[in-house]
Amino acid sequence: MDEFIVNVGPDEDGTLSLIESIGDPKIKIIRSQWNPHLDTGGYLFAQQTNIALFNCTGSWAFYLQADEVVHEDDLPLIMECVERYLEDDRVEGLNFWHLDFWGDYSTLLNVYPFRGQRRCRLVKPHRFVLSRGDAAGFTVHPKYKEKGRRIRVVDTGARLYHYGQTRTEKTLHEKWQSTQKYHSERPTDDQNIDFYKYFPRQFMAAYKETHPKVMADRIKKHPVSLDLSSPSWRTTLTWGERWLLLKTLFVDHVTDRLSNRGSYKLLTK
Amino acid sequence: MISGFTFIRNAVRTDYPVVESISSILPIVDEFIVNVGPDEDGTLDLIRSIGDPKIKIIQSQWNPNMNRGGFIFTQQTNIALFNCTGKWAFCLQADEVVHEEDLPVIKKCLEKYVDDDRVEGLTLKQLNFYGDYKTMMNVYPYRNRRRCRIVKPHRFVLSRGDSAGFTVYPKFKEKGHRIRVIETGAKLFHYWNVKSKKALEAKHKAVQSYWGDKSFGEREFDYYQYFPRQFVTKYRGTHPMVMSKRISSHPVSLDLSTSSWRSKLTWRERRRLLKTMFVTKITDRFSGRGSYRLLKR
Numbered sequence: 001m002d003e004f005i006v007n008v009g010p011d012e013d014g015t016l017s018l019i020e021s022i023g024d025p026k027i028k029i030i031r032s033q034w035n036p037h038l039d040t041g042g043y044l045f046a047q048q049t050n051i052a053l054f055n056c057t058g059s060w061a062f063y064l065q066a067d068e069v070v071h072e073d074d075l076p077l078i079m080e081c082v083e084r085y086l087e088d089d090r091v092e093g094l095n096f097w098h099l100d101f102w103g104d105y106s107t108l109l110n111v112y113p114f115r116g117q118r119r120c121r122l123v124k125p126h127r128f129v130l131s132r133g134d135a136a137g138f139t140v141h142p143k144y145k146e147k148g149r150r151i152r153v154v155d156t157g158a159r160l161y162h163y164g165q166t167r168t169e170k171t172l173h174e175k176w177q178s179t180q181k182y183h184s185e186r187p188t189d190d191q192n193i194d195f196y197k198y199f200p201r202q203f204m205a206a207y208k209e210t211h212p213k214v215m216a217d218r219i220k221k222h223p224v225s226l227d228l229s230s231p232s233w234r235t236t237l238t239w240g241e242r243w244l245l246l247k248t249l250f251v252d253h254v255t256d257r258l259s260n261r262g263s264y265k266l267l268t269k
Numbered sequence: 270m271i272s273g274f275t276f277i278r279n280a281v282r283t284d285y286p287v288v289e290s291i292s293s294i295l296p297i298v299d300e301f302i303v304n305v306g307p308d309e310d311g312t313l314d315l316i317r318s319i320g321d322p323k324i325k326i327i328q329s330q331w332n333p334n335m336n337r338g339g340f341i342f343t344q345q346t347n348i349a350l351f352n353c354t355g356k357w358a359f360c361l362q363a364d365e366v367v368h369e370e371d372l373p374v375i376k377k378c379l380e381k382y383v384d385d386d387r388v389e390g391l392t393l394k395q396l397n398f399y400g401d402y403k404t405m406m407n408v409y410p411y412r413n414r415r416r417c418r419i420v421k422p423h424r425f426v427l428s429r430g431d432s433a434g435f436t437v438y439p440k441f442k443e444k445g446h447r448i449r450v451i452e453t454g455a456k457l458f459h460y461w462n463v464k465s466k467k468a469l470e471a472k473h474k475a476v477q478s479y480w481g482d483k484s485f486g487e488r489e490f491d492y493y494q495y496f497p498r499q500f501v502t503k504y505r506g507t508h509p510m511v512m513s514k515r516i517s518s519h520p521v522s523l524d525l526s527t528s529s530w531r532s533k534l535t536w537r538e539r540r541r542l543l544k545t546m547f548v549t550k551i552t553d554r555f556s557g558r559g560s561y562r563l564l565k566r
Contacts, residue, residue, distance in 0.1 A: 032351070033325070033352045035351070050351060056332060057332050126332055
């Protein structure tokens with residue numbers, strides 16, 4: 001990577017100096033304002049992602065959200081794809097496998113849509129690519145006109161570690177409350193989160209492999225540790241949850257193989 | 270709250286009236302976002318010299334791979350647009366100026382349609398000047414061109430094409446639609462080719478690198494030959510006050526009655542004149558032309 005664009009919003013807690021403290025000349029900081037009227041659906045995140053995207057000068061742009069980490073073992077795999085599809089105009093983006101952790105570093109969410117979710121994170125910024133929806137993916141608007149279409153992607157097979165929920169119950173609750181103002185359509189949830197009760201045991205799986213090396217310090221210090229065999233887990237399912245398990249099965253065995261889910265068009269390698 | 274926004278790069282070298290442009294709407298906006306590209310000729314200092322606390326400068330990079338169709342302008346416009354915090358955002362390109370007489374009209378529309386969800390943008394009537402301040406383009410698509418320049422940034426609005434207008438992508442997903450606009454009736458003075466020859470050449474060269482091959486030719490620019498006499502007309506009205514200094518020091522003056530004008534038309538130019546008639550008399554009355562959907566007031 002030759003440059004890393006960091007779009008820092010209005011700074012209230014020293015985020016800017018945190019980014020500056022990385023001290024790498026590749027890092028280019030842009031400061032932005034956040035539109036207070038875009039308060040539903042997380043759409044503000046797409047705007048802010050686009051600001052950073054349009055500042056990219058490379059032939060490829062690698063997008064990472066602030067709680068996503070790439071494993072150093074996967075970097076060669078990614079580089080290979082980046083070189084291979086650089087001149088291939090069919091390909092507009094590259095996909096990653098999302099791993100969603102829950103509570104600690106050894107518990108994975110194992111249901112749709114979290115499990116094995118493919119995320120487009122590497123795009124060609126000069127191919128009319130725009131951040132989509134709540135910035136979960138990308139879309140293509142040829143010539144920036146009215147008719148858009150799904151982005152054409154290739155799977156890299158690389159993993160994307162998503163540590164959004166790897167917090168303590170208290171900080172997770174705080175995070176959810178602070179994002180409320182960008183999702184004002186969601187109900188305010190004043191109840192405290194209990195890791196063992198929020199999702200049932202059936203939604204979880206153990207993660208036994210290694211984590212990215214950069215995370216070592218955080219993993220060592222992490223105060224939460226969930227026990228998958230603990231009886232504190234909720235095991236009675238609501239009807240919605242049963243349906244979700246069924247959907248997970250269905251997606252795994254049928255839809256995911258035939259077509260591909262989500263907002264991209266998967267090309268065969 | 271109303272935001273203004275624009276993007277600019279190399280304004281000094283290409284002699285864009287960007288300071289006049291920004292100043293012309295400063296009285297009605299609460300903030301003005303200026304997206305300044307990589308600075309090579311002191312543009313950044315020029316913007317800072319305006320010295321108004323409403324002006325917020327953002328510095329950006331320009332993607333070198335976006336070298337066709339002027340699409341880089343859209344990216345840069347969007348950067349400024351997404352930084353706007355107002356309920357309305359007023360886009361002025363660096364050579365567009367609003368007349369102080371029109372500000373009350375615009376202000377009234379802004380207030381009237383702020384909570385009307387049908388309306389996503391407002392249009393202005395663009396006057397395209399050619400060569401000097403009294404010569405105006407009089408053919409399609411330049412004559413009285415409606416331009417959407419005021420939008421609601423929280424209604425999924427994005428800059429369109431080569432940033433000539435705006436488009437709407439609900440929820441920022443794949444399906445977009447033409448922006449729904451109301452006509453304000455206010456004028457937009459576009460000092461298109463109103464520059465000294467040197468600045469004009471610098472502009473064409475700069476623009477060419479973002480347009481690929483589709484642009485002005487390499488040959489020397491001659492005002493009297495580039496367009497035929499039939500394409501231009503005299504402008505008799507007043508100009509925005511902010512422009513007075515530029516107008517008095519402008520080096521070019523075209524004479525509309527001189528015989529140097531080309532009067533022989535190519536077939537394409539004849540077709541253009543015919544189309545101008547057709548558009549003014551028929552299409553423009555019924556539908557809105559271009560990339561917007563005109564709503565009734």
